[in-house]
Amino acid sequence: MLKKQLILRDPLSSLGYETDETEKKGNFGAVTSRAGVGKTAFLVQIAISSLLKDKNVLHISIQDPVEKVNLWYKELFLNLTQSHDAKESKQLWEALLTKRFIMTFETESFDFTKLINRIDELSSQGIFVPKLIIIDGLSLDNSMQSELNTLKEYAAINNFTIWFSVRTHRHQTDDPVTILQRLGGNSNFLFNMIIQLLPLKDKIQVKRLPLTGELNDRPALLIDPSTMMIKETTKK
Amino acid sequence: MNNLKQNVRNIGISAHIDSGKTTLTERFLYLTKKIHRIHEVRGKDGVGATMDSMELEKERGITIASAATYCQWKNHEVNIIDTPGHVDFTIEVERALRVLDGAILVLCSVGGVQSQSITVDQQMKRYQVPCIAFINKCDRSGADPFRVIDQLREKLNHNAVPIQIPIGLEADLDGIIDLISMKAVYFDGEFGDIIRIEEIPDSLMETALEKREELVDAASIFSDELTEAVIEESEIPDKLLIQAIRQGTLQRELTPVVMGSAYKNKGIQLVLDAANEFLPSPMEVDNEGLNLDDNEEPITLTGKKEDPLVALAFKLEEGQFGQLTYIRVYQGELNKGDTCVNVRTGKKIKIGRIVRMHSDQMEDVEKIEAGYIGALFGVDCVSGDTFTAPGISVSMTSMHVPDPVISLSIKAKDNSSETSMAKALNRFTKEDPTFQTFVSNETGETIISGMGELHLEVYIERMRREYKAEIITGEPSVAYRETITCNTPFDYTHKKQTGGAGQYGRIAGFMEPVAEEDFIFENKITGGSIPTQYISSCEKGFVSCLAKGPWLKYPVTGVKIVINDGAAHSVDSSEMAFQAAARGAFQQAYFKARPVLHEPIMKVVIETPAEFQGNVMGSLNQRRGMIIGSHDVGQITAIESEVPLSEMFGYSTTLRSMTQGKANFTMEFSSYKQVPKSVLEAIEKKNEKKTRTGT
Numbered sequence: 025m026l027k028k029q030l031i032l033r034d035p036l037s038s039l040g041y042e043t044d045e046t047e048k049k050g051n052f053g054a055v056t057s058r059a060g061v062g063k064t065a066f067l068v069q070i071a072i073s074s075l076l077k078d079k080n081v082l083h084i085s086i087q088d089p090v091e092k093v094n095l096w097y098k099e100l101f102l103n104l105t106q107s108h109d110a111k112e113s114k115q116l117w118e119a120l121l122t123k124r125f126i127m128t129f130e131t132e133s134f135d136f137t138k139l140i141n142r143i144d145e146l147s148s149q150g151i152f153v154p155k156l157i158i159i160d161g162l163s164l165d166n167s168m169q170s171e172l173n174t175l176k177e178y179a180a181i182n183n184f185t186i187w188f189s190v191r192t193h194r195h196q197t198d199d200p201v202t203i204l205q206r207l208g209g210n211s212n213f214l215f216n217m218i219i220q221l222l223p224l225k226d227k228i229q230v231k232r233l234p235l236t237g238e239l240n241d242r243p244a245l246l247i248d249p250s251t252m253m254i255k256e257t258t259k260k
Numbered sequence: 261m262n263n264l265k266q267n268v269r270n271i272g273i274s275a276h277i278d279s280g281k282t283t284l285t286e287r288f289l290y291l292t293k294k295i296h297r298i299h300e301v302r303g304k305d306g307v308g309a310t311m312d313s314m315e316l317e318k319e320r321g322i323t324i325a326s327a328a329t330y331c332q333w334k335n336h337e338v339n340i341i342d343t344p345g346h347v348d349f350t351i352e353v354e355r356a357l358r359v360l361d362g363a364i365l366v367l368c369s370v371g372g373v374q375s376q377s378i379t380v381d382q383q384m385k386r387y388q389v390p391c392i393a394f395i396n397k398c399d400r401s402g403a404d405p406f407r408v409i410d411q412l413r414e415k416l417n418h419n420a421v422p423i424q425i426p427i428g429l430e431a432d433l434d435g436i437i438d439l440i441s442m443k444a445v446y447f448d449g450e451f452g453d454i455i456r457i458e459e460i461p462d463s464l465m466e467t468a469l470e471k472r473e474e475l476v477d478a479a480s481i482f483s484d485e486l487t488e489a490v491i492e493e494s495e496i497p498d499k500l501l502i503q504a505i506r507q508g509t510l511q512r513e514l515t516p517v518v519m520g521s522a523y524k525n526k527g528i529q530l531v532l533d534a535a536n537e538f539l540p541s542p543m544e545v546d547n548e549g550l551n552l553d554d555n556e557e558p559i560t561l562t563g564k565k566e567d568p569l570v571a572l573a574f575k576l577e578e579g580q581f582g583q584l585t586y587i588r589v590y591q592g593e594l595n596k597g598d599t600c601v602n603v604r605t606g607k608k609i610k611i612g613r614i615v616r617m618h619s620d621q622m623e624d625v626e627k628i629e630a631g632y633i634g635a636l637f638g639v640d641c642v643s644g645d646t647f648t649a650p651g652i653s654v655s656m657t658s659m660h661v662p663d664p665v666i667s668l669s670i671k672a673k674d675n676s677s678e679t680s681m682a683k684a685l686n687r688f689t690k691e692d693p694t695f696q697t698f699v700s701n702e703t704g705e706t707i708i709s710g711m712g713e714l715h716l717e718v719y720i721e722r723m724r725r726e727y728k729a730e731i732i733t734g735e736p737s738v739a740y741r742e743t744i745t746c747n748t749p750f751d752y753t754h755k756k757q758t759g760g761a762g763q764y765g766r767i768a769g770f771m772e773p774v775a776e777e778d779f780i781f782e783n784k785i786t787g788g789s790i791p792t793q794y795i796s797s798c799e800k801g802f803v804s805c806l807a808k809g810p811w812l813k814y815p816v817t818g819v820k821i822v823i824n825d826g827a828a829h830s831v832d833s834s835e836m837a838f839q840a841a842a843r844g845a846f847q848q849a850y851f852k853a854r855p856v857l858h859e860p861i862m863k864v865v866i867e868t869p870a871e872f873q874g875n876v877m878g879s880l881n882q883r884r885g886m887i888i889g890s891h892d893v894g895q896i897t898a899i900e901s902e903v904p905l906s907e908m909f910g911y912s913t914t915l916r917s918m919t920q921g922k923a924n925f926t927m928e929f930s931s932y933k934q935v936p937k938s939v940l941e942a943i944e945k946k947n948e949k950k951t952r953t954g955t
Contacts, residue, residue: 083889089415090889090900118933126889133892145874151881 026112027076030104034073035066035254038245039232041217047079047155050180052172052214056190056200057221062228063189064088065252066221067158068096070187072104074156075120082146082154084139085128086161093126093160103251125152134162136171140178147182157186164190164207172207172214187217201233221247227255265631266541267336270588272357272389274380275366280396284366284522284531285329285340291453291528292331292338328575328586328617328633336536339633357384359574359588359633362539363391364531369403369519372893373411374867374926381416390509392516392534393418398426399433399521409517418515421478423505424530425471426519427464436520436527437464439472440498440505445530452525478514479504502537509538542631547590549646552603552653559654561591565629568592568649569600572656573641576691583687585636586617587628590656592649594634595627603646603655613637642690664696665860665905665929667709668716669734680729681706688719695719709739712927713909738906739860740943741932742809743818744853747772752848753827754841764832765790765841767798769823771849779806780820790826790838797835798823801842810847811855812947821846856934857943860905863930865898866915868923873897875918883907884939902930906939 036046045051055063055070071081085093101120105113127142146152157179164172179186192200204215218233228247246255273281330339341360357363363384367373384391393412395405405426412420427435427444435446437460444461448454460468476496480487483504489496508514518534520527543563549570550556561570569592577584587594594600598611615622615635628634641647646655672678685697685708695710710716713736723729751768767790774780781799790798802821809816826841864885868876870892876899877887885903908927915923935943 087414090891094888121888122886125887128889128891130893138892146877149874149878151874151877151887 026105026108026116029108030116031073031076033104033254034076035069035230035245036073036217038254039219039230040243041232045217047185048216049183049185050176051185051216052176052179053185053187053217053219054190054200054204054215055187055219055221056192056204058192058194058223061221061223062247062249062252063191063221064096064160065100066219066230066247067160067187067189068100069104069252069254071124071156071158072097072101072120075123078123079155080123080153081125081156081158082143082152083124083126083158084160084162085126086131086134086159088128088161090126090128093128097124100252103253125154136168136175140175143178143182154184157184159186160189162188164188164204166206169207176214199233201235223249230254265543265629267536268339268541268631269336269535269539270339270341270359270361270542270631270633271535271539272341272360272363273366274357274363274384280368280522281366284364284394284396284528287451287522287525287528288333288338288340288532289329289331290451291532292333328635330616330633333532334536338532338535341633357387357389359572360387360389361542361545362535363389364535365391365393365515367393367395367408367412368400369395369398369405369408370400371867372408373415381418385512388512390512390538390540392509392518392531392538393420394531395517395519396522398429398519399431399524399526401430403429403433405429405517405519412515412517419478419508419513420515420517421475421505422471422517422519423475423534424518424520424527425464425468427461433521433524433526436518436530437468438530439468439475440501442468442472445527447526447529452528455529475505476501479508482507482511482514506538510540510544549590549654549656552655556655561654563591563630565593567630568652569594569598569647570649570652570654570656571600571628571647573636573639573643573645573647576641576643576687582638583640583690584615584617585639585641586633587636587647588633589628589630591630593627593629594636594647599650600647601650602641603648603653604642605645607640608650609639609641609647611636611639643693663739664694664709664711665739665862666712666716666736667707667739668720668736669700669705669707670720671705671732671734673730673732677729677731680727681723681731684719684723684727684729688722705734711929736909738904740812740814740935741818741858742811742814742816742855743858744771744773744816744850744855746854748849748853750845750849751825752841752845754837754844756837757832761834762829762832763834763837763840764827764829765794765834765837766827767823767838767841767845768825769821769845771846771853772820772822773853774818774820777820778817779803782820782822784822784824785826786824789828790823791828791833794828794833794835794838795823797838798826798842801839802846804839805843805846805850809855810850812857812944814857816850816855817858857940858932859935859939861902861930861933862905862908862927864901864903864908864925864927866901866923866925867896867898868919870895870897872919872923873899876915876923879911879914879918883911884936904933904935904939905929 055066057063071083074081083093101117143154175186190200190204192203196203200220201218204218205213207214218235220231220233222229222231228249230245230247247253248255273285275281328339328341330337332338365381395408397403398405409420409422412418423439425437425439426433427437435444437444442460444458446456446458448456476486476490479501480490483500486496486500486504489500505514505516509516516534516538518527518531520531522528547561547563548558549561551559569589571587571589571594573585573587575586594611594614596611596614599608600611601608613636614625614628615637616625617635622635625634648654672681688695689697695708695715697706697708699705700707708716708719710719720731720733723731747770749770753766754763756763781802783795785795806816866876873890880887880899880901880903883903884907885901888900888902891898915925
């Protein structure tokens, strides 16, 4: 019962994404904003929604220790279930934990080959087979073109989607879609879903960015910065 | 005894196992001329380090009991408690931290911040102990003190700032640059006891200037005078910088980091200097006691020697002259010949011999003043007792003692071993509150319980060695618990009429699960349906059912009983009848309340070379472990998981063989969780078999 209620609060469907986009194997998504706006919190909400749908989530964090990542999940889950029965929430939380795996790397010790090896190892030994992968804290740049393309192929073969956090900087004049478009190389566009977080006065706006050829007719969402939970939908 | 209390330091040395705490203490004692030779922990001379006074510690190269000792360094009196590094002995670390004013957190420059360092750090936070960090083993291959400083910041959230940088690293470690005096310090002589101070080598000048700027920057937050000096770009006197760092350290907002190699005798004098300069004296620490005359309200102890005595017995040891009680005086003074009161028992105690300890050697003294640590002979008490002057009733804050999670049955081989075993158990239970023992009513076996396999193993080994008791051990068993899951009413009448006075009592109410307490009893009887004098008998009856659950015979926890109706008979009702009625009511409702079995779950952290991580994770999965995550640091992967204790027996052997001995793990209690159905069936079967065979 609780699970069903919580699934209805899926942030991606609130932004108008269809299941065949969010669950399509090999699809890449990006949550982009400046530092400190709430990329991790939003990604964790995407992950929790996936866990609620019984999909295994592999959360990869560059820099943050396992305990800190776990704390993000714990806090956001608590915020999500605040008004529900504590006992039922606890049981659900314990069930979700078995479907989540946190993998953290120091910046200098991370590389895509190592990541693919790790995922291979986990899957082949039947320890953990992910359906969604979150990669948080990695600075993506144009030098990673070939690795990202390989990763996308690998994701398609192994049947999972990947969401990245992408940090933008004040000095960047290009919009996030253009920046991300460059990452794929000349003709290959890697990202299928792009979400932008924009800080407003006392809230954060969540916008689904239209990809080339798409219409920008999606309603934006608002996040309460104190809980990082979705508050309401804004008018277009 | 040094009479300047501001020059006293009560410090602990805590860290991960094998990061060199005992070696460091040994060097302290040598440099402060308390010992005249250095013996290594695993030295070839077979003597072992001075602080590892127990034979077993010497053999295994680990510190088990915290030995207290004192020394003098540059007009300061330093009392040192050497604390154990293994999680199984955490109570020892906690006890030490309770009586300490400051601590040195020892970290390995190769291993960095390991899981045990995190546990120890949490304990330091709990007791608000200011600390400095010493990055040891800078002479080892792979040493990187700056990586460890980053880990201190990221993993432990310390505002860690180096006050030194090394001159060379690994095999080239030559000396240390002191960023306060901006001098290079070299340690000459066989044991590094000859200090040579020189100018900073040109090659390191730039780094030294950069790191000093960072240090001044971090310290300036704690001193307006220093900030002014920085803004005015005037020269910063050493004293001003030291004062600012000290201020930050005392507030636990800055952690000065020193570095070196205890084994190679480099930098040790500077660690002692840092302890003197940055860690607090007893006068700078507020200690609280509980006022027993005012509903245990906390009161701050004055720390003045003129005020009535308040002292805490924090450790007991059995020596050749009888029981030795380590004591910290918080207020007043304890003189030879004084009479004081043990607050727990209310008994008066005459103080005979007072000594100051130096590992297992001692020195007689006349008194111990507030702020000092010493030891008493011939005092009958248990660890954690408070001694006060007659007429005041203050108890020191009770220490957090975790419940044991594992038990083992033990049996003496012969009569003489039995007497020795009894003696040993009596002493160990007094010394260590997490180690408990009792005799099973059913089997007559002696059961010992504690915090882990190694914890129990060490005590069995000590019985063999120190008491010459030959012990046979049984299978270890886990401390399962039964609990209920739903609200269930009861209405039970106990009625017996067998000639003579009968028995009558009726109890009605309900039982429900409760998360935060083991047992709650609530009386909601109105109108006297059960007379007041029988209410406590009802509670007693329910309590008697908790020790052994009606289902699998494990202790029952997390139960709330509410009684709201009942009936009594003017002649046949008695305390006994209501106790029996309560037992009947409990039995009646218990199975309807859908009981479940809970088992202890341990937080297990395994550090393994990356190439073995798949196998290690597989082994955890096989043991019903839930892997929370993994953290890659260079070639090492730390795997965090939660595993049922019942699956962890013998894991160290499995892990060793699986990883060619290259992985290690730590384990500590995390929580109780429900036993899955498949495992439950096996436990039920085992229990049935036990009942049938009567073992």
